[in-house]
Amino acid sequence: MLDLVSPELETGPRFVDKTFFEPAAGDGNFLLAILQRKLDAIKKRYQPEFWPIESLFALASLYGIELLEDNHAATQAGLLEAFTAFHLNNQTVCNYRTKLWRSAKYLISVNILQGNTLTGLTDRGDPIQFSWWNRILNIPGTVQREPFSFSSLHDAATGAFDFTVYDSYAPCRIDQVHKEVKTDE
Template structure:
């Protein structure tokens, strides 16, 4: 069965929208250096043109496979959320954004069910935290302008930094996408939602604002 790589000629003409087929996604993430990074649950990835989530889902698959391979069930929930927190995306079109987020979340739920034999309840902290991380990390924006396409506010992200000496704690630090390019954002309004390269780690020297520390299984409480 042929994979559909365009939704309509009109969308191609208006937005240049062409989806990367799955076989090409796999070939790209099998590139030496990138392959090893996808199997590291803490390595940060950012897809600057997320589309409907082909790359995001493929990277999540690799990372969750690494979690299952390297950690026991006692640690799976915490480590899987750290893996999820390391994947970021920007998408211009709102309908694609919702599909990409849904694909990631459903993929995570499927992995949980395979690992524990039960469907993850929507009432649990891990369900809420997984949903929260995806919503914060995969956002709507224009990668070229580094701003939201409607409000023109800066695209903002959160870095989910591990707390030294506390393996289950995470510290949220907010920063603007534009800061990755050395741009001065003082006095700018920032879009609350939440690299030149598809795969790039965040710069330790970014001027990012600390919000707080929390167990990653409770990270959703930062949005309450």
Template sequence: MYENLIKSKKRVQQHGEVFTPKWMIDLMLDIPGIKHKLEKQEDIDTTFLEPSAGEGFFLVEILKRKLSAIHARDKSWETFALRALASIYAIELLEDNLYIAKQSMFEVVLNERERIFGKRATKSTNFYKAAEFIIEKNIVQGNTLERLNNNGNEIKFSEWKRVKNHPKLVERIPFSYSSLFEEENPQLDLFEVAGQMDLFEEFEEKEIGQSKKYKIVEIDQVWKEEME
């Protein structure tokens, strides 16, 4: 099937925008170190960062694979699905691409939930609100190289830190993209699989830009943004 990999010659010239074809995405996600992390429910929290998201083709495929790995079919499916969403991060420079990427991820998780339970989550449900909120905080506008957004502010994310032995509970910890780097370190990359793929593992003992203290809550309640 034909894939349109560019939107316009002007966008290619101005931004170097060329989308990755589906066959290449599949090939890259089938790299053993990556594929292994996408096939097991117990690895649902493994984090991925896409530094140039485009319309979210990589994000969607990662999310689909993570959701396919969930074998729970009771209410806990929603918890695992939200944890899958919370593990995927991305930065995109162009606003139109950003909107499409967010909407695509949202549709994937809503459609999969509907397939599992036979009913679509409505806007009034905690699952719907939490999924929308997590995507909004994890998929953000910015210039990856400059580490700034269009307003000239630092790119901000949130870690959704699991509470040990409590699969539903998370602690939201805001941090800046810049805090993931040390001066001598190269750019983090989606496919930097040597060693580990957890964005936060190296920073567990550090204060990573924690400017607010949020309550520990069940993951489907994060949209309330309750403070301690």
């Protein structure tokens, strides 16, 4: 299946930022395969000094929802393990003490959620909320976080507006997203 989208996933323009959503993540095998292909493509197309930042943007483009608690935990753990292994295999320090690892863990925690895709609710009964992680042009490695609700994706298709008031976040380097700096609005 991934071979069908290979140009978007591995070679097309802005392949790192192409968004993938898994509505029933299971134990994460599909998301893990997407991440691995993106990481392999980053390694082929970028110089090593760009791998940490580009790999974080690759993670930021993956979204998933999983109903079952054990599968949700397995998905998050598998993505973090693959991300960490990629960097360790390429002689980049990536552990719980580094901002690279902390940002990766944070991106996974806010992009891979436990909930019900059909109802649009988290395991706690709250509306599922994701964030777009938009690159800021002309400022390499910088991202602007824009929250949105999962239900707003459905509503947009019907022409409805989303009047939800979301938290507002200051632009930051993608390797600093774990600090979650909100704006003063």
